[in-house]
Amino acid sequence: xxxxxxxxxxxxxxxxxxxxxxxxxxxxxxxxxxxxxxxxxxxxxxxxxxxxxxxxxxxxxxxxxxxxxxxxxxxxxxxxxxxxxxxxxxxxxxxxxxxxxxxxxxxxxxxxxxxx
Amino acid sequence: xxxxxxxxxxxxxxxxxxxxxxxxxxxxxxxxxxxxxxxxxxxxxxxxxxxxxxxxxxxxxxxxxxxxxxxxxxxxxxxxxxxxxxxxxxxxxxxxxxxxxxxxxxxxxxxxx
Numbered sequence: 001x002x003x004x005x006x007x008x009x010x011x012x013x014x015x016x017x018x019x020x021x022x023x024x025x026x027x028x029x030x031x032x033x034x035x036x037x038x039x040x041x042x043x044x045x046x047x048x049x050x051x052x053x054x055x056x057x058x059x060x061x062x063x064x065x066x067x068x069x070x071x072x073x074x075x076x077x078x079x080x081x082x083x084x085x086x087x088x089x090x091x092x093x094x095x096x097x098x099x100x101x102x103x104x105x106x107x108x109x110x111x112x113x114x115x116x
Numbered sequence: 117x118x119x120x121x122x123x124x125x126x127x128x129x130x131x132x133x134x135x136x137x138x139x140x141x142x143x144x145x146x147x148x149x150x151x152x153x154x155x156x157x158x159x160x161x162x163x164x165x166x167x168x169x170x171x172x173x174x175x176x177x178x179x180x181x182x183x184x185x186x187x188x189x190x191x192x193x194x195x196x197x198x199x200x201x202x203x204x205x206x207x208x209x210x211x212x213x214x215x216x217x218x219x220x221x222x223x224x225x226x227x228x229x
Contacts, residue, residue, distance in 0.1 A: 040125070042221045109158060
């Protein structure tokens with residue numbers, strides 16, 4: 001089974017703190033994604049990466065950065081957390097190889113971040 | 117660019133009755149479409165996917181969806197709801213390279229005894 005794990009299920013941070021959210025996948029997937037999920041808005045893509053050290057902005061990258069130093073790990077960074085970044089953050093990964101679940105994204109359990 | 121619209125934010129059914137969750141899409145080309153389910157405090161799980169093969173797609177847990185090009189719809193159905201089906205369901209399209217997904221706003225399904 002594909003496994004995507006996220007470092008924390010719940011996190012509480014103060015405004016202005018630097019926040020790191022970690023994601024690890026064990027299926028050697030090329031693509032990795034960070035989303036935030038808010039009620040009534042579905043999931044919105046923050047950043048994605050299609051290879052080590054490669055990254056692309058998604059739909060809402062402002063206030064976030066990412067790092068992918070190893071294929072299995074994709075980190076989301078909030079340089080200076082703000083209250084409007086309180087949300088559920090979901091990580092996902094997918095393969096680019098036909099026959100290995102091409103197009104299918106596998107999601108982690110999510111990190112519920114509260115910024116006070 | 118592709119977009120998806122889920123027509124109901126909440127659906128409530130009785131256990132044992134049919135489920136219908138509605139989704140419309142817009143796309144200038146043959147779309148790839150998915151349904152994902154999210155149970156409380158869990159990550160998203162793929163229910164089924166349409167990738168221009170058969171128009172009637174069967175998924176896990178008895179769910180299926182029919183792709184109707186004339187109606188630009190991809191509604192999710194199940195003949196008989198179970199209490200464990202209570203969850204949030206997302207209709208999702210595929211946009212561009214690198215497997216970028218476009219999510220609908222979600223439909224929360226409640227199942228009553």
